[in-house]
Amino acid sequence: MIVGGGLPGEVADAVRDVPSGRSTPQRAAVLRVLAACPDFVSAQELHARLAADGVSIGLTTVYRSVQALERAGLLDVVRDDAEGRLYRRRPAAGHRHYLICRDCGRSQSVDADVVEEWAERVGECTGFSAVEHILELTGVCARCRVGS
Amino acid sequence: MIVGGGLPGEVADAVRDVPSGRSTPQRAAVLRVLAACPDFVSAQELHARLAADGVSIGLTTVYRSVQALERAGLLDVVRDDAEGRLYRRRPAAGHRHYLICRDCGRSQSVDADVVEEWAERVGECTGFSAVEHILELTGVCARCRVGS
C-alpha cells in the first residue's frame, strides 16, 4: 500500500468533520488507511495495517479514533461474532446497510429505502420514540459459491 | 417466582426439541426460567435467576444450554453493547424481530413481513445466496419517556 505523499483532499475534508478533533498525524493515518480499505476492518486489523505502513500508533489511539469517527457519523459499523466491531468508511452521507459475504468478508451496500420507511412507521405505531435500527445482511457471494 | 411442581407441558416439549441433547435437570431449569422471562436476558442474568430460584447450575452450563437452544432455533438472540448476547424464548416457530426499549429493556415483537420480503429480493438481485439477516430495533418506550 502506498502511504507517502500528501493526503487526498477527501481525507483532509473528513478530518475536518470530526467534532472536537485536533488534527494529528495519527488521526490522519487512521482515516487514510480506512479510506484505502474497501471492506470492513476491525480495530485490531486497522492497527496492524497502520503498523505495516510504518505508522507508529498505539492500539488505544486506534480505538479512540474509530470511536470519534463513529460518533461523527463517518464510519459504518457492523458487529461480527468472531472479531467484534468492524468499521468501514461511509461512502456517502446518510445511513446505509450492507450485505456481507460470510466467506470472504467482501461487502456491498444495498438500497434499503423500504426498510428505512418501515422502521420509521414502526416507531410511529408502537409508541416508541427515537427508534434506531441495525440491519445486517449476510450471505455467500457469487465468487465464493463458485470457488468452494 | 414459583419453581416447584412439574414442568409445564410446553417446556417439556421444548426440551425434547433440542437436538443431541440429553434431558437433565439443568437444561429443564434453563428452559423453565427462559419461558418465565418476558424479555431478553443475558446468560449471566439467567444464571443469577437460576441461582435465585435455588437451582444449582454452573455458568458454563448456562452458556452451553443457551448455545444449544440457539442452535435448535428455540431462542431469539440480540446483541447488546453493554451486556453481550441477550436471549429470549421464541414465542412461535419462524423468524421474528423485536423493538427493544433502550431504557428499561422491555421488548415487543413487530411485524416485519416487509423486511423479510425485501431481504429475500435483495438476495436474488445481488447474486448472493443463503442470505440471512439480523435486524435490531431500539427506541424509548412510552412508559420510559414519561418516567424520565
Next chain:
DNA sequence: CGCTAGATGACAATGATTTCCACGTCCAGG
C-alpha cells in the same frame, strides 16, 4: 516563545465468553 487543553500510548483492568479437565450420571451389554 510559552501555555494549556486536548491527544497519545504503554500498561493494567474489565467483563463476557470459551476452554480445560476432573468428576458425575445415565444407559447398554454382559
Next chain:
DNA sequence: CCTGGACGTGGAAATCATTGTCATCTAGCG
C-alpha cells in the same frame, strides 16, 4: 448387578476485544 464409555457438569483458568489510567507529549493559540 457390574462395567465401560459417552455425554453432561461446573469450577477455574484462559482468551480476547475493548476500556480505563496516567504520565508524557504536542498542536494551536496568544
